[in-house]
Amino acid sequence: MSPSPTRRSLLRTAFTAGVAAPLLSACVTAGSDDDPKSQSGAKSADNPFGVKDDVPLEVVAFKGGYGDEYTKKAATAYEQRFPAAKVDHKGIQKVGEALQPRFVANTPPDVVDNTGAGRLDLATLVGAGQVSDLAELLDAPAHDDPAVKVRDTLLPGVVDDGTFDGKCVTLNFTYTVWGLWYSKSLFAQRGWTYPRTWDEMLTLCESIKAAGIAPWTYQGKYPEYINDPLLSMAAKVGGPDLVKAVDNLQPNAWKADGLKAAAEAFAELAGKGYLMSGSEALSHTEAQAAWCQQKAAFIPCGSWLESEQKDVTPAGFDMVMGAVPARTGADKLPVAAVLAASSESFLVPSKAKNRAGGLEYLRILFGKKSASDFAKTANTLPSVGGALDGLTLSSGLGSVRDAVTAAGRNTFTYRFRTWYAPLAKAVDDATGELVNRRATPTEWADRIQKAADAIAKDSSVKKFTR
Known part of the structure; x- marks a missing residue:
C-alpha cells in the first residue's frame, strides 16, 4: 500500500533546511515478519520492554564534536546484556542524507542519534508518525537503580525538550x-x-x-x-x-x-x-x-x-x-x-524492527554510569542527574556547571x-x-x-x- 501524498510530502521535507537527499520510490508495506510487535518477547522486571536476546539491533549515531565512542560503549553493554544479539553500530555525520530514504521506505534503524547540521527535521517526523512515544522508557526502572524511574534521573527540562503534542518522542543526552x-x-x-x-x-x-x-x-x-x-x-x-x-x-x-x-x-x-x-x-x-x-x-x-x-x-x-x-x-x-537545553537527540523510530531493543539501548545509554563515563571523556554536562558527582572538572566544564548553578531557575x-x-x-x-x-x-x-x-x-x- 502506498503512503498518502500528505505523508510522503511530509517525509520529503524531513530535513533541516539546506539538506538534500535522493528519495526511494519503494512502496510501504503494512505488516510483515519484520513487524516491530513480532520482535519483542515477555516482559519482566529485569527486561521491562521484553527484548528478545537473539534479535539484531541497529544503531545510527551522529559522529560530531563528541565523537561516537560513548554510543559504542552502550552498544557493547547491550551485547553483554544480550549475548546472542548482534549490534550494528554506525557513526555518521550527515544523518538526514543517510536516513531520509529509509524513513520514507519504512525501514529505519532501531535507534537514531538525530543530531548535527544535517539532521532530520524532528517536527516533520512527529507529524508523519515516524517516532515512538518514549513514555514506556521514561516509566521504566533506571538502568543503574531499579528503584528509580528513568524520568526521575533526568535534569529539569529534558523531558519537555523532547515533548511534542504531549508525548515525549526524543531524549537528549547532553545538557x-x-x-x-x-x-x-x-x-x-x-x-x-x-x-x-x-x-x-x-x-x-x-x-x-x-x-x-x-x-x-x-x-x-x-x-x-x-x-x-x-x-x-x-x-x-x-x-x-x-x-x-x-x-x-x-x-x-x-x-x-x-x-x-x-x-x-x-x-x-x-x-x-x-x-x-x-x-x-x-x-x-x-x-x-x-x-x-x-x-x-x-x-x-x-x-x-x-x-x-x-x-x-x-x-x-x-x-x-x-x-x-x-x-x-x-x-x-x-x-x-x-x-x-538538552541536546544530542536520540529517538526510536515507530517502524523500527527491534523497537524493544531500541528502548533498552536508550535505558543503558541514559544510565548514570554511561553518563559519568561520557562526562569524563567529553568534558560535557550530560542530561542525567548526578553524572558529575566525584569528578575532577576541567576549566570549561567547571564554568558550565557554575553557570547552571548561578542561573538556578532562570534558564530558558x-x-x-x-x-x-x-x-x-x-x-x-x-x-x-x-x-x-x-x-x-x-x-x-x-x-x-x-x-x-x-x-x-x-x-x-x-x-x-x-
Missing part, C-alpha cells in the same frame, strides 16, 4: 548551555574583567581592540552560533513572555522591544569593528581555531566547545564560559540567566528551531546579514517576521505551542 567563551588566562594576563552589562562589553571591546586582538569572532558559515547570544539577550530583556510569543508564532513577536534591543546591540558590535575581519567566511572549526590562537577574545558557542577543541587548545588556555551580558538595567531576567530555551526548521534558517540568514552590516535591525526583524507569518498561515505545517 547544553550557550554563552560567550574566553581564555581565563588571557584575561588575567591583560587585567580584563568579564562584563556583566552590554555597555561594559563595548568598553572592554575597545580595550581589546587597542591591544591588537579582535574582540569577537564567530562561526560565520553557520550564523546560528551568533544567533544564540542575540536571542539570549532578547530573552533577558523581554523575559519568558517574549520567548513564548516567538515560539507560538504570535503576530509581530519578532518586532518586540527585547528583540529590537538585542538586534541593535549586535549591529553596534559589528558597526564598531569589533568582529574579527573575515569571520563571515569561517567554518566553526576555523573560527574556533583562530580563537584558540588568541586572534579573538570572545567566541559564542554552546558547552560542547571544550570537547570540540580539545586537540588544538594550547596548554594553559583555560577556556571558560560566561553568561551573555545584560542589555538594560531593567531586563526581566537576571544577568546570570542562561540559554540552556526557544523551541522554534526544533519546531519550524524553515523559520530557523530564516533567522540564521537574517542574523548573518545583520552582523555583516547588510541589514539594519528593522530590516532584520521585518525579514524574520515575514517568515514567521508565512509559517503561521501555512495550514500544511503542524503547529506547536508552549
Whole structure:
C-alpha cells in the first residue's frame, strides 16, 4: 500500500533546511515478519520492554564534536546484556542524507542519534508518525537503580525538550548551555574583567581592540552560533513572555522591544569593528581555531566547545564560559540567566524492527554510569542527574556547571528551531546579514517576521505551542 501524498510530502521535507537527499520510490508495506510487535518477547522486571536476546539491533549515531565512542560503549553493554544479539553500530555525520530514504521506505534503524547540521527535521517526523512515544522508557526502572524511574534521573527540562503534542518522542543526552567563551588566562594576563552589562562589553571591546586582538569572532558559515547570544539577550530583556510569543508564532513577536534591543546591540558590535575581519567566511572549526590562537577574545558557542577543541587548545588556555551580558538595567531576567537545553537527540523510530531493543539501548545509554563515563571523556554536562558527582572538572566544564548553578531557575530555551526548521534558517540568514552590516535591525526583524507569518498561515505545517 502506498503512503498518502500528505505523508510522503511530509517525509520529503524531513530535513533541516539546506539538506538534500535522493528519495526511494519503494512502496510501504503494512505488516510483515519484520513487524516491530513480532520482535519483542515477555516482559519482566529485569527486561521491562521484553527484548528478545537473539534479535539484531541497529544503531545510527551522529559522529560530531563528541565523537561516537560513548554510543559504542552502550552498544557493547547491550551485547553483554544480550549475548546472542548482534549490534550494528554506525557513526555518521550527515544523518538526514543517510536516513531520509529509509524513513520514507519504512525501514529505519532501531535507534537514531538525530543530531548535527544535517539532521532530520524532528517536527516533520512527529507529524508523519515516524517516532515512538518514549513514555514506556521514561516509566521504566533506571538502568543503574531499579528503584528509580528513568524520568526521575533526568535534569529539569529534558523531558519537555523532547515533548511534542504531549508525548515525549526524543531524549537528549547532553545538557547544553550557550554563552560567550574566553581564555581565563588571557584575561588575567591583560587585567580584563568579564562584563556583566552590554555597555561594559563595548568598553572592554575597545580595550581589546587597542591591544591588537579582535574582540569577537564567530562561526560565520553557520550564523546560528551568533544567533544564540542575540536571542539570549532578547530573552533577558523581554523575559519568558517574549520567548513564548516567538515560539507560538504570535503576530509581530519578532518586532518586540527585547528583540529590537538585542538586534541593535549586535549591529553596534559589528558597526564598531569589533568582529574579527573575515569571520563571515569561517567554518566553526576555523573560527574556533583562530580563537584558540588568541586572534579573538570572545567566541559564542554552546558547552560542547571544550570537547570540540580539545586537540588544538594550547596548554594553559583555560577556556571558560560566561553568561551573555545584560542589555538594560531593567531586563526581566537576571544577568546570570542562561540559554540552556538538552541536546544530542536520540529517538526510536515507530517502524523500527527491534523497537524493544531500541528502548533498552536508550535505558543503558541514559544510565548514570554511561553518563559519568561520557562526562569524563567529553568534558560535557550530560542530561542525567548526578553524572558529575566525584569528578575532577576541567576549566570549561567547571564554568558550565557554575553557570547552571548561578542561573538556578532562570534558564530558558526557544523551541522554534526544533519546531519550524524553515523559520530557523530564516533567522540564521537574517542574523548573518545583520552582523555583516547588510541589514539594519528593522530590516532584520521585518525579514524574520515575514517568515514567521508565512509559517503561521501555512495550514500544511503542524503547529506547536508552549
